Amino acid sequence: MRYITDTLDFQLEGPSAVTLGKFDGLHRGHEKLIRRMLQLAEEGLETVVFTFDVSPLVKLGNRIRRTLLTNAERAQILRRQGLDCLIECPFVPEVIHMEPEEFIRRVLVGQLRAARVIVGPDFRFGHDRKGDVQMLAGMGKQYGFQVEILEKETCSGRPISSTWIRENLREGKIELVNDLLGYPYFVQGPVVHGRQLGRTMGLPTINQIPEDGKLLPPFGVYASRTTVGGETYFGISNVGVKPTVEVPFAGVETYLFDCSRDLYGLDACVEFYHFVRPECKFDSVEELREQIQRDAHTGRIYFQKE
Numbered sequence: 001m002r003y004i005t006d007t008l009d010f011q012l013e014g015p016s017a018v019t020l021g022k023f024d025g026l027h028r029g030h031e032k033l034i035r036r037m038l039q040l041a042e043e044g045l046e047t048v049v050f051t052f053d054v055s056p057l058v059k060l061g062n063r064i065r066r067t068l069l070t071n072a073e074r075a076q077i078l079r080r081q082g083l084d085c086l087i088e089c090p091f092v093p094e095v096i097h098m099e100p101e102e103f104i105r106r107v108l109v110g111q112l113r114a115a116r117v118i119v120g121p122d123f124r125f126g127h128d129r130k131g132d133v134q135m136l137a138g139m140g141k142q143y144g145f146q147v148e149i150l151e152k153e154t155c156s157g158r159p160i161s162s163t164w165i166r167e168n169l170r171e172g173k174i175e176l177v178n179d180l181l182g183y184p185y186f187v188q189g190p191v192v193h194g195r196q197l198g199r200t201m202g203l204p205t206i207n208q209i210p211e212d213g214k215l216l217p218p219f220g221v222y223a224s225r226t227t228v229g230g231e232t233y234f235g236i237s238n239v240g241v242k243p244t245v246e247v248p249f250a251g252v253e254t255y256l257f258d259c260s261r262d263l264y265g266l267d268a269c270v271e272f273y274h275f276v277r278p279e280c281k282f283d284s285v286e287e288l289r290e291q292i293q294r295d296a297h298t299g300r301i302y303f304q305k306e
Helices: 028-041 071-081 100-111 133-143 162-170 174-181 285-305
Strands: 002-005 016-020 046-052 085-089 114-119 146-149 185-190 205-208 220-228 231-240 251-256 267-278
Touching: 002 071, 016 028, 028 046, 028 071, 028 114, 071 085, 071 185, 100 114, 100 133, 114 133, 133 146, 162 174, 174 185, 174 267, 185 205, 205 267, 220 251, 220 285, 231 267, 231 285, 251 267, 267 285
Parallel strands: 002 085, 016 046, 016 114, 046 085, 114 146
Antiparallel strands: 185 267, 205 251, 220 231, 220 267, 231 251
C-alpha cells in the first residue's frame, strides 16, 4: 500500500475508486465502504482512502478529544485489508478554506482521477462543510465519476459511529467497543523500559507509552492478547499510572502468560478483551504481587472460556 502523507503534491496515474472521511476507529461502518472498494478493484480501479492527518474537529477547535486510532495504527489496518493507497492530506489553511466545488475539481478529479466515489449518507466536505452527497452526485455527472452512497451499518438499530464507540470506551464497555469496531481495541507501540518491578516479583512485564492523542480505556486491568516478536501471548494489562509505584504518565503494562523473552525495543500490539478491575493503589509491593497473581488467574479463566 502506498502511504502518502505530509504533502498536498500527490497525483494518481490511473482511474481510482475513492472513499473519503475521518476514519477514526475504522469500525464496521467503515469496513462496509472498504469492502465495496475492494470489489471495485476487480474492475481495474486503484483503491484509495482519502483522509486528513489530523481530525478537522480537533484542528478547528470545535471539539477537543482523543482518537480511537493513531495515524500509524490506521495505516496498519488499511495495509492489512489490501487497499492500494492511503492519503493523509495535511489539514492546512489552503485545504480548510477550499470550497467544495474546488475540492471536487482539483482533488477528486484532477489529482485522484476518481471514477467511483464511495461515501456514507452523511458525508460532508469543503469549507464550512457546505458540500454534501447531493452536490457530490450532481457534480459527478458533470465530471464523469459515479457516486455510490452506502447506508450506515447498524447495531441494535443504531447507526455505528466513532462517537458512539468513544462513548462506550470511556465507560469501559470493552466488549461492546470490540463488537462495534469488528476487531479488538488495541494499543500499538514499542516495548520500553519500566522500573522492572515486575521482574523482581517474578512477574516480568512489558511497558508501552501510547502516542499522545490515543484514547485509552478507563484505568484498570484488562484481559489482553499481545502480538510481539512474531508470537502471540495471552495476558493481563494494566492501563493507567500505576499508583503503587507513582508513574507520572498513563501507560500500558502487560504481564504475558508463559513468556520469558527479552522484548525491549520490539513493536507490540496489545488487544483488550475484558475489564477485570479498576486500577488501585496498594499498601505494599507484596500486596501488589498477590493481586497481579489473582488478576492473572482471572485472565486465564477468561481466555479458557473463549
